[in-house]
Amino acid sequence: MDAPAPPILCLRDIALGDAASLLSRHGLTLEPVADGDPIPGSYWGEPEAGIIGTTVFARGDTPVHSMLHEACHLIVLPPERRAAVHTDATDSVAEEDATCYLQIVLADSLPGVGRARLMADMDAWGYTYRLGSTRAWFEQDADDARQWLVERGLLPA
Template sequence: MSLSSPPAPGAAILCLGDIAWEEAAALLARHGLRLNRVADGQPIPGSYWGEPEAGIIASDVYARADTPVHSMLHEACHLIVLPPERRAQVHTDATDSVPEEDATCYLQIVLAAQLPGVGSTRLMADMDAWGYTYRLGSTRAWFEQDAEDAKQWLTERGLLEA
């Protein structure tokens, strides 16, 4: 998996303002994270890609209404896959590890199914639109046919049930 740059402005990607903020915050809270609402037009702390992309600092995820849902989930999942001692040290960039990145991508798709109004199918389409690239050509193909190592990584760490 690799990332290119974000799509052109105006791409039809589901944003946090399109779903119930409380549902997203509750999902992250179940994993020991806090979703912090940033006011419209304000800088997003800890954003790796820049606004409107989500930011992370320790156990906090920062986002605005115009932050893509896939971005919020991706950054949250970076924190979820880390052991607590590493999570506490995170500011903006969570990992240099390919296995952790793959696990993050897999987990964000799984967690999207738990968000009303989102779902895994929509999230995978948004990931493709944003610029995630996989050798099989799409997020869905990777998830269904080439992500066994990511699934196993998450299962071994108790983040997914076998």
């Protein structure tokens, strides 16, 4: 019998300072939201993270993958477009793919997270890819997303 999957890793499960520091390195602010309060700028609704301008809003029950995903939406945008963002930042499929790729890469910068855990959480949450899993997409089908990021100086060549 398979062991039950661990619960989705949430912001309350990691050091908030680590997440805030990671976002700060990309010119973003992580704004904690009190438990039970509405999350400003949340596209999908609570407990999903929200974005307004250069701020990512998240509660303790916000999944880490959601906080990273919304932050990466802002990171992939040119700085002049970030200021105008409110709730929805995606302009194209290419930006969405780049966002998904970058959130996996950045997970390695968060102690206690890492890409393997993040990809498992993305699958458990319901992200879908034509190869059947986030890992398969990332390892076998995401060359275009990686190249998009490289061309914009967001990943090393």
